[in-house]
Amino acid sequence: xxxxxxxxxxxxxxxxxASSREEAISSASMRMEDAIRTHVDIPYSVEAKRIAPxxxxxxxxxxxx
Numbered sequence: 001x002x003x004x005x006x007x008x009x010x011x012x013x014x015x016x017x018a019s020s021r022e023e024a025i026s027s028a029s030m031r032m033e034d035a036i037r038t039h040v041d042i043p044y045s046v047e048a049k050r051i052a053p054x055x056x057x058x059x060x061x062x063x064x065x
Contacts, residue, residue, distance in 0.1 A: 003052040011044045 011032060018024035035042050
């Protein structure tokens, strides 16, 4: 049986000037991408737990709100 790890990274940031939830999410995503490109430190927390089998891992890029 193939085992793996489920890693959850949580990034929290404040967004000002957004008039809707979707606009706030979009703005935060763009700010995070800019920070990654410019090598700015992003505060985050991480949790990891072992999962088995590996097929139970969710698809990359899926959002849970």
